[in-house]
Amino acid sequence: MTYDLTGKRIWVAGHRGMVGGAVVRRLASEGCEVITAGRDVVDLVNQKAVDDWMAMSKPDVIVLAAAKVGGIHANATSPVDFLYENLMIEANILHAAHEANVERLLFLGSSCIYPKFAIQPIQEASLLTGALEPTNEWYAIAKIAGLKLVQAFRKQHGRDWISAMPTNLYGPGDNYDLTTSHVPPALLRKFHKAKESGDTEVVVWGTGTPLREFLHCDDLADALVFLLRSYSGDDHINVGSGVEVTIKELAETIAKVVGCDAVLTWDTSKPDGTPRKLIDSSRLHALGWNNARDLKEGIAQTYSDWVANG
Numbered sequence: 001m002t003y004d005l006t007g008k009r010i011w012v013a014g015h016r017g018m019v020g021g022a023v024v025r026r027l028a029s030e031g032c033e034v035i036t037a038g039r040d041v042v043d044l045v046n047q048k049a050v051d052d053w054m055a056m057s058k059p060d061v062i063v064l065a066a067a068k069v070g071g072i073h074a075n076a077t078s079p080v081d082f083l084y085e086n087l088m089i090e091a092n093i094l095h096a097a098h099e100a101n102v103e104r105l106l107f108l109g110s111s112c113i114y115p116k117f118a119i120q121p122i123q124e125a126s127l128l129t130g131a132l133e134p135t136n137e138w139y140a141i142a143k144i145a146g147l148k149l150v151q152a153f154r155k156q157h158g159r160d161w162i163s164a165m166p167t168n169l170y171g172p173g174d175n176y177d178l179t180t181s182h183v184p185p186a187l188l189r190k191f192h193k194a195k196e197s198g199d200t201e202v203v204v205w206g207t208g209t210p211l212r213e214f215l216h217c218d219d220l221a222d223a224l225v226f227l228l229r230s231y232s233g234d235d236h237i238n239v240g241s242g243v244e245v246t247i248k249e250l251a252e253t254i255a256k257v258v259g260c261d262a263v264l265t266w267d268t269s270k271p272d273g274t275p276r277k278l279i280d281s282s283r284l285h286a287l288g289w290n291n292a293r294d295l296k297e298g299i300a301q302t303y304s305d306w307v308a309n310g
């Protein structure tokens with residue numbers, strides 16, 4: 001299929017987040033009208049507020065990047081927030097989008113929807129074939145419900161809506177709070193602080209052995225626009241980079257980028273999470289999209305952006 005974005009009104013829900021911000025930047029050159037609404041304008045957890053906003057703003061297309069997100073510690077310690085807020089946000093937006101006859105919608109999930117011990121690289125078909133990783137099962141259950149609701153709207157009402165499952169992300173506009181962030185911004189901040197204050201040691205969580213695949217948010221945004229234009233199907237689509245490193249290798253890369261020679265020490269009282277999470281993006285590649293960005297180059301660009309813009 002080919003869907004022309006020219007002249008469409010596109011609501012990027014979650015534009016203040018890293019992914020939503022990247023999608024807004026990516027859409028700037030597409031000849032469409034991007035609309036956004038902060039928390040002060042619409043409370044996404046409130047169905048009536050979402051219905052009113054949708055009736056007033058009348059988007060043709062929605063990119064559903066709004067979500068309660070966080071790293072391993074935030075996920076493990078705030079299960080209600082991750083399950084409840086994400087269920088409400090996605091249910092409210094999908095329901096209101098149906099009422100408002102929204103033509104195209106792209107729902108964003110996460111690679112943590114897959115079983116903890118899924119066969120690697122993880123294919124889309126691995127969904128619901130095994131138990132989830134306990135540190136993020138609340139978020140995963142909410143995201144699985146979201147992609148199933150998209151499928152349900154396709155099946156029951158013929159909606160041409162789709163879902164994408166990105167791998168671990170990083171890039172400009174990330175959350176740098178050390179208790180709630182993901183690993184890339186946490187380590188950028190820790191190594192930066194060590195360099196500034198001359199600390200000789202940086203504490204990294206876990207054992208350093210887990211493997212993670214990392215994708216820059218601007219590459220994700222490019223893939224999402226590609227999917228909006230060209231994909232229609234019941235199945236969700238994985239979006240990965242194929243670039244997989246151990247947490248130890250990531251920490252060493254970040255130390256080099258920052259220019260910090262502090263020694264790494266491992267806090268093994270913190271969880272490792274899932275041992276490996278490399279997704280199989282061959283369906284996306286077969287559709288015609290490929291990721292080219294190098295991890296070190298992407299981390300360096302992210303670091304410069306953070307130092308310049310905070």
Ligand code: GFB
Pocket residue numbers: 070071072073075110111112135136139140167168169178180181182183184186187203204205206210212247270271272273274
């Ligand atoms: O990025 P992260 O928090 O999320 O952690 P997950 C990845 C790995 O980095 C874990 C280690 O093994 C952490 O123990 N790590 C080392 C650190 N040092 C740090 C640090 O200072 N901060 C953090 N945050 N981690 C998330 C899920 O899992 O993946 C979310 O919790 C989401 O639901 C996301 O799906 C994509 O990759 O373990």
